[in-house]
Amino acid sequence: MKKSIVHIQNLNLKYQSNLVFDDLSWAIQNGEQWVLYGASGSGKTSLAKAIAGLLEYSGEILINFDDKSKLPAKVLLVDSWYQFKNLEGVANFYYQQRYTSQQAKETLTVNAELMYFGKENHLAFADAEPILIALGFERLKNSQLIQLSSGEHKKLQLVKALWLKPQFLIIDQPYTGLDSASRENLNILLDDAATGGVQLVLISNDQALPSCINRFAEIKDGRLAIANEAFKISALPNGSLGEIPRFLREAPKYSSELIAKMVDVNISYGEKQVLKNIDWEVKAGEKWLLQGPNGSGKSTLLSLINGDHPQSYANKIYLFGNRRGSGESIWDIKQHIGLISPEFHWYFDNNSTVWGSIASGLYDSLGLFKTLPYSKTIEVDELIKFFGLTENKNDLFNTLPLGKQRLVLLARTIIKNPELLILDEPCQGLDHQQTQYFNQLIDELCTNGITVIYVGHYESQLPSCLEKRIFLEEGKVKLIEEIKKEKVQEHFELVL
Amino acid sequence: MSNYFNTLPLREKLNQLGVCEFMDSSEFADGVDALKGKKLVIIGCGAQGLNQGLNLRDSGLDVSYTLRKEAIDGKRDSWKNATENNFKVGTYEELIPSADILINLTPDKQHTAVVKAVMPLMKQGATLSYSHGFNIVEEGMQIRKDITVIMVAPKCPGSEVRAEYVRGFGVPTLIAVHPENDPQGKGLAQAKAYAVGTGGHKAGVLLSSFVAEVKSDLMGEQTILCGLLQTGSILSFDKMMEKGIDAGYASKLVQYGVEVITEALKQGGITAMMDRLSNPAKIKAFEISEELKNIMRPLFQKHQDDIMSGEFSKTMMEDWANGDKNLLKWRAETGETAFEKTPAGDVKINEQEYFDNYTLMVAFVRAGVELAFETMVQAGIKPESAYYESLHETPLIANTIARKKLFEMNRVISDTAEYGCYLFDQACKPLLKDFMKKVGTDLVGKNFNEGKDGGVDNKKLIEVNETIRTHQVEKVGAVLRRAMTAMKAIKTA
Ligand SMILES: NC(=O)c1ccc[n+]([C@@H]2O[C@H](COP(=O)([O-])OP(=O)(O)OC[C@H]3O[C@@H](n4cnc5c(N)ncnc54)[C@H](OP(=O)(O)O)[C@@H]3O)[C@@H](O)[C@H]2O)c1
Numbered sequence: 005m006k007k008s009i010v011h012i013q014n015l016n017l018k019y020q021s022n023l024v025f026d027d028l029s030w031a032i033q034n035g036e037q038w039v040l041y042g043a044s045g046s047g048k049t050s051l052a053k054a055i056a057g058l059l060e061y062s063g064e065i066l067i068n069f070d071d072k073s074k075l076p077a078k079v080l081l082v083d084s085w086y087q088f089k090n091l092e093g094v095a096n097f098y099y100q101q102r103y104t105s106q107q108a109k110e111t112l113t114v115n116a117e118l119m120y121f122g123k124e125n126h127l128a129f130a131d132a133e134p135i136l137i138a139l140g141f142e143r144l145k146n147s148q149l150i151q152l153s154s155g156e157h158k159k160l161q162l163v164k165a166l167w168l169k170p171q172f173l174i175i176d177q178p179y180t181g182l183d184s185a186s187r188e189n190l191n192i193l194l195d196d197a198a199t200g201g202v203q204l205v206l207i208s209n210d211q212a213l214p215s216c217i218n219r220f221a222e223i224k225d226g227r228l229a230i231a232n233e234a235f236k237i238s239a240l241p242n243g244s245l246g247e248i249p250r251f252l253r254e255a256p257k258y259s260s261e262l263i264a265k266m267v268d269v270n271i272s273y274g275e276k277q278v279l280k281n282i283d284w285e286v287k288a289g290e291k292w293l294l295q296g297p298n299g300s301g302k303s304t305l306l307s308l309i310n311g312d313h314p315q316s317y318a319n320k321i322y323l324f325g326n327r328r329g330s331g332e333s334i335w336d337i338k339q340h341i342g343l344i345s346p347e348f349h350w351y352f353d354n355n356s357t358v359w360g361s362i363a364s365g366l367y368d369s370l371g372l373f374k375t376l377p378y379s380k381t382i383e384v385d386e387l388i389k390f391f392g393l394t395e396n397k398n399d400l401f402n403t404l405p406l407g408k409q410r411l412v413l414l415a416r417t418i419i420k421n422p423e424l425l426i427l428d429e430p431c432q433g434l435d436h437q438q439t440q441y442f443n444q445l446i447d448e449l450c451t452n453g454i455t456v457i458y459v460g461h462y463e464s465q466l467p468s469c470l471e472k473r474i475f476l477e478e479g480k481v482k483l484i485e486e487i488k489k490e491k492v493q494e495h496f497e498l499v500l
Numbered sequence: 501m502s503n504y505f506n507t508l509p510l511r512e513k514l515n516q517l518g519v520c521e522f523m524d525s526s527e528f529a530d531g532v533d534a535l536k537g538k539k540l541v542i543i544g545c546g547a548q549g550l551n552q553g554l555n556l557r558d559s560g561l562d563v564s565y566t567l568r569k570e571a572i573d574g575k576r577d578s579w580k581n582a583t584e585n586n587f588k589v590g591t592y593e594e595l596i597p598s599a600d601i602l603i604n605l606t607p608d609k610q611h612t613a614v615v616k617a618v619m620p621l622m623k624q625g626a627t628l629s630y631s632h633g634f635n636i637v638e639e640g641m642q643i644r645k646d647i648t649v650i651m652v653a654p655k656c657p658g659s660e661v662r663a664e665y666v667r668g669f670g671v672p673t674l675i676a677v678h679p680e681n682d683p684q685g686k687g688l689a690q691a692k693a694y695a696v697g698t699g700g701h702k703a704g705v706l707l708s709s710f711v712a713e714v715k716s717d718l719m720g721e722q723t724i725l726c727g728l729l730q731t732g733s734i735l736s737f738d739k740m741m742e743k744g745i746d747a748g749y750a751s752k753l754v755q756y757g758v759e760v761i762t763e764a765l766k767q768g769g770i771t772a773m774m775d776r777l778s779n780p781a782k783i784k785a786f787e788i789s790e791e792l793k794n795i796m797r798p799l800f801q802k803h804q805d806d807i808m809s810g811e812f813s814k815t816m817m818e819d820w821a822n823g824d825k826n827l828l829k830w831r832a833e834t835g836e837t838a839f840e841k842t843p844a845g846d847v848k849i850n851e852q853e854y855f856d857n858y859t860l861m862v863a864f865v866r867a868g869v870e871l872a873f874e875t876m877v878q879a880g881i882k883p884e885s886a887y888y889e890s891l892h893e894t895p896l897i898a899n900t901i902a903r904k905k906l907f908e909m910n911r912v913i914s915d916t917a918e919y920g921c922y923l924f925d926q927a928c929k930p931l932l933k934d935f936m937k938k939v940g941t942d943l944v945g946k947n948f949n950e951g952k953d954g955g956v957d958n959k960k961l962i963e964v965n966e967t968i969r970t971h972q973v974e975k976v977g978a979v980l981r982r983a984m985t986a987m988k989a990i991k992t993a
Contacts, residue, residue, distance in 0.1 A: 098663045104554065105584030273584065312666075314554060318586035331536065333560040335668075353667070369668025373702060 008033050008068070009203055010055070010172070015063035017050055023226070024050050027063070030221075030228050037204045037216045041235040042223035044435045045405050048207045049084065051223065052174045055205075056081035069171050075201055076125070078170040082161045084177035084207075084433060099351040099370075102151045103304065103313045105273060111149040114141075114160065121164050132167045138189040139163060144299065151273070154346035154432065155181030155298040166193050173197065174205045180433050181346065183297040183461050187212065209235040209435050235436075248448060249386035255453040256423045258288045259340065260325030263424050263455050264309050267320040271304055271313070271479075278304050280479045288423065291456040291469045293487060296476030302459055303345065305476065306426055309457075311337035324423070338368040342417030345428030345459075349413060354402035358393055358412050359384060361401050365416035384419065391415045391445075407438040414442065418449055425450070428459040436465075443467035501612070503810040504640040505711055513880075516679070519709035520882030522980065527692060528701040532559050534686070534693035538600035541566050543614060545578040545587075547658030548631055549605035552698055553587065555665045559697040564588040566595040566618075596621040601690065603629045609820060609915050611635035619644055625683075627690055632717065633710035634916060636678055638813035649681035650691040651710055653717075654700060655888050656896060657912060661698060670699030672888060672980075674708045704980060706884055716881045718807045720889030721917035723800050723875075724868035725897045727924030729758055730834070730906050732864035735929065735936055736944045737839035739860075745945040748845020753854065753945070755844050757861050759902035760854040762895040769891060769977040770866050771969050776855045777862060779956040781948040785863040786964045788943070792867035795935055799927055800875045803920075808879060816919050827915070830922035834906055853947070860944040866968075869894060873973040883976040891973055892980070 010032040017025040024047040032038060042048050053059040055067075056079050069077035112120070122129055136142045139159045144152065152160065158181045165173055178194075179187050191214040198204055198216035206213065211234045220231040262285065269282040279301045286292060286309075296302050307313040308321055311334035321328040324340050342365065353361070353370040360372040363384050367374055376384070388397055391411050396404060401412060410430060417425055427446065431439040446467040450456055460466050475483040505513060540563045542553050549565070557563040565582040569591055572579050582589045596602060596618055606614050612635060615628070622628070627648040635641045636649065643649050654661045656671035664671050673695050677687030688707075695705050721727075733754050740750035764773040774782050806812040819826045834840065855862065869891050876886035900909040910918045942948050968974070 098666055100666045101663075104662075106550065106581060274580075311558070314557075314585040316586075317557065331560045331562075333532075334558040334666075336560070364668075367668060371667060371669065373669055 009070075011064070011066040011068070012055075013064040013066075015051075015054065015061055015065065017047070017054055017059065017061045019047070019050050025061075026226050028226070028228055032203065032205070032219075036219045037198050037214075038219045038221065039206045039208060039213055039217050039234060040221050040223055040228075041207070041209045041231075044407050044438060046223045047226065048223045049176055051228075052081055052176055052205070052207055055079060056174060067172060070201075073171055073201055075169050075171045078168070079172040079174065080165055080168060080170040082165050082173070082175040082178070084180060097150060097351060099348055100307075100312045102148075102347070103307050103315075105314070113145070114147050114149065114152070115145045117149060117160070118145075118163070118167075122167070125168055127167055132163065135163050135166050135193060138193055139186050140189075140298065146276075153181075153298065153303055154350070154429075155183070158182065159186065159298065162190060162193075166197055169197060169200060169202055171201070172203045172205075174207070176207045177433060178206055178208060179210055181298070181429065181461075185297060191215070211235065246390055249383065249390055251383050251386070252418060252421055252449060253452055254421065256421050256455075258423055261288050262286075262322060262325055263288055263290075264324075265322040266308070269308065269319045269321060271301075271308075271315050271319070278479050282479075282481055284474060284481065284484075286424075286455065286457065289453050289455055291450065291471045292458065293466065293470040293473045294457055294459045294476070295461070295473065296482075300476040301479040302476055303347065303428060306343075306345070306428055306457065306459070309424075310341055310343050310426060335368060339420070340423045341368075341426060342420065342422040342424070343426040343428070344410070344413045344417050344430050345426075346432045348428075349409065352401065352413065354400070356401055357398050358401060358404070359388065359397045361412050362387060362415045362419055365419040387415050387419055407434050410434060410438075410442065414445065421452075422454070424455045424457070426457050429461070430458075431460065431465055439465050501640040501642065503813070504637050505715070505808075506810050507640070508711075513711070516709045516711040517715060517880040518882055519676070519707065519712050520885045521707040522884055523692075523701075523705045523707055525701065528696050528705075530689075530693070532561060532693045532697045534689040535561055535601065535697065538562065539564070539598055540601045540603060541595045541599035542603040542605055543567070543592075543618065544604070544606040545582040546605065546607075548654070548661070549578070549603075549658075550581045550585070551658040551662035552603070552605065552631075552654070553582075554585065554662055555699055556694070556697040557587070558665070559699075561697055564590065564595055566590055566592050566599075568592075592618055592621055597623055599623070599626060601627045601629060601694075604635075605631060607915060608632055608634045612639055612641060615641055615643070619647075622647060627687070628681075629691075629694065630710075632914070633676070633714040634813070636710045637714040638810065639817075643678070643681050645681070646683055647681055648684060648687045648690070649678035650687045650694070651676040651678070651708075651713060652691055652694045652698070652700070653713060654698060655893060657900075660896070664703070665699035668702075670702040672704045672706070672892065673698065673700030674706045674713050674885075674888065675700075676708045676710050676713060678710050706888065708885055712881060712885050715807055715879070716876055716885045716889040718812065718916065718920060719804050719876055719879075719881075720872055720886075720893060721913065722807075722812075722920030722924045723803055724865075724872040724890050725893050726909060726913055726917055726921035727928065728796075728864060728868040729894075729897060729901060729909070730921055730925045731928045731932070732861060732868075733758065733901065733906065734837050734839050734925075735932060736858070736860055737837075737842070739936060739939055740941070740945040741838060743941045743945060745941065746845065746847075747842050749847050749849075750945060751839065751842040752844035752847060752849060753858055754839060754861075755905055756849070756902050757854045757858040758865075758898040759895070760851055761858065761861055762865060762898040765865070765869075765891055766895050766981075769974050769981070770869060770971065771974055773862060773865065774968050776852070777859060778856070778949050778954060779961055780952055780954060781856065781859050783956055783960060783964055784943070784948065785859050785866065786968065788860070789863040789867040789870075791935065792863060792932075793871050795931055796867065796871060796928065797875075799924070799931060800871045802927075803924060804875045804879050812920065812923075816916065819919065827919050827922070830926070831910065831918070834910065834922070834925075837906070840905055840907060856947045856949060858944055859942075859948045860939060863943075865894065870971060870973060877972070883972055884980065887973060887976045887980055891977055 008031040012030045015025050015028040040048050054061045194214040195216045222229045222231050264286045266282050266284045271279040294302055308316045317329040323337055356371055363376055364372040388394055431442050447469050450469050471487055473485050473487050540561055542549050542565050545565050553563045565587050567578055624646050630651045631653045633651055653674040654671050661671055675691040675695055695701050737750055737754045764776055872890040873886045877883055900912045
């Protein structure tokens, strides 16, 4: 009988002094391509890290590489939450940096990064080309790493992995942040890799998986339970969320009927134009869905509204009734807005407490530098209670699981009851149940007439309050339309 | 032109050296009003120029850039920085005549030429601003009498000035008005508004004078900040090589060690840094730092004397005139040291290990910070100024060493600092020769506590703690740090 490729026996694993796995055993046989699924915090990522040799464990993990294979005898893990480094190996960046042109380069270009990776692993550059094309990455070759969005960083990791073709490839959340076209192409690439002899383990609660996947398992209660099919989403009981704090039930105080207006807006970096002739108007109380493929300019568009983009000064933009660049400060703009995005999350101040993180939303600062008036401390406490975070109130932000960190950031956006909520892929990286809970919260919160701009790739994962849709493609407005209520509902139920 | 400071009578010298007041946040209640609607034109778009300009514009002010013609025609980096961020850019002739506030952010070495070129173009009653007072104080630049001359000096590199601003904070800043040039008495109000525009008022603003800023800045950068960190790093590395410690390990310990060790300074001064050591190591570090202070005191005093008398800037300007002969020679020599040429090894060193295995650097830092501070205060500089130019900046400079060793440090700091740093290093190494002979691997390279039982004499320990804690730099520091507790911790690799 042929040896199994991976053989795990009596694995014991701890995470922050809690036992995650107790005597876990698992074997991967030749020809098997696996998907692991499970709730957030179930230990999927820890298991992957242990196999990749990145976590300490006790017990046995044996990997039998095939010495006849031409593929490198390596285990490669593609992380779900990836933080890149600068030229000197430090990750000391700030959120707005990617929008600022600076000739003193702090990070490599995509091309240089790939060259470096290729050289280190003795790869031929020609082999990377088709992967770059399939994932729509060629146009980013000359971009600085700092300029990439979280979805684009994810893709870069995938490009590297598929180019290297290690004998054993583990991908944690392969689809997070990817637009639907890239998603389909990724599945084709993964099928190719599997045919070429790569052993796959995907960690994902998704159902649109590559066709090579033939084994499934659920990680639950510290065990690995073999399953017959991919994760099935079960509808959450639409439980009530508790009562929204009174200060959030009041309608936001609008300073103008017009929240944002852009007239023929253009943004470029050197030769590269990222937004072209944008005309768009957002009125008080409207609920927008902003969509478009990775790199179509969504985040840049939002950065113009949030006062984060240096090039807004030379464009015709009106925010909250005032022409941009007419003497207002960025803090004057930000006080009207609550914002959350995966990139914002990257650069968030990890060292503050949950309470401090939420309170800092009152001043739009990363970190809390002021003492709150008593009435505001009460509101922070009420909001924390409503979000079910009371127990975590004094915990450090970065010790919470991802889903809770996002809840904290959502609470932070809403704390001042702003006129405009910018929710840029707020659920990226969350599982279906968390997403559902999160969107339900948003639906509840916006009954007070707040204005919303929501970015999300998948129809099935949207709050139901959205009414209008703007679609970007290659920096241009492709389409603006009303969302037909039934349509969203329908999509929503279909998946449930 | 002659040295401005030397033209002053003693009374006025002391007077200006002694200007130093930590400003209450209520002083900034008017925000940027004093500059609202005025035309701010920045000369130069480098590290300070670009980042200060971005902040000022984001605070609602009207900012544009004027660059020398070659930079515009050649589409140099400075031109790209400004235009790609949608700033208006023009030649001196185009922008300066309408400027209300002209902000000079070119390298110090160029100031005389730049200011001579722009002054005739400035309108009556305009303001000229600097971020460092060298030109005014050491070169004695005379500014037209109708022009107001102010200084707003962020005590951080340009990148930090921006990063802290966008997260809603700022960096500590020194402001000053040149007493010879404040014809309308508006200088202070404008300097304050400027500090609000860059976010400095959130982290603490010190009202200083051109003289106090220059004399303390020069002293700090040549002695503790760059000079001693360079000498200490090279000597430590060489010692480990001599004793057969693995070169990759030694290189990493020295490169990142200064940053980790001095990070403690930011939070709790010398006391916090010393408290990271075990009791026996602390006593040892205390003893050798006392010894180091005695050995180096005359050298620190010589540097301060030369700065005060103008001797330092005179010799440096001679070197400028001589095509930077000495500077370039010393720069090349630094690039050739064994430490610089040995890449940091791929070894993991945890945070505490940097303290335990590099007790020598802790001693160097304590000795250097205290000496620089004491020498400045003795020379008539106020303790608050002396604090910013010694203890406060040490971790910021250490961060540049962690990035790319001494070469990076010397690239980032100003030409003036680089020159002074080499000058100090040249003199300090021979001075420490005998001292270094006695140093073993217990102080650098291996864990000091290894093979020791950890016992100490109570009385001795209390005495040592008392001496560390009651030093004036600790008392002043505690007050000033309270104002900037919110500054982000520097991340280490
Ligand atoms: N670096 C710091 O940490 C720091 C901290 C506080 C204060 N400061 C002070 O800030 C000032 C600027 O320093 P920096 O570090 O920002 O300098 P920098 O990065 O070297 O930038 C200098 C700028 O001036 C331009 N320039 C150079 N020579 C010129 C000339 N002859 N005429 C006109 N423009 C010229 C350069 O552009 P082109 O060459 O393209 O013309 C460049 O944009 C100095 O006074 C310094 O002491 C620096």
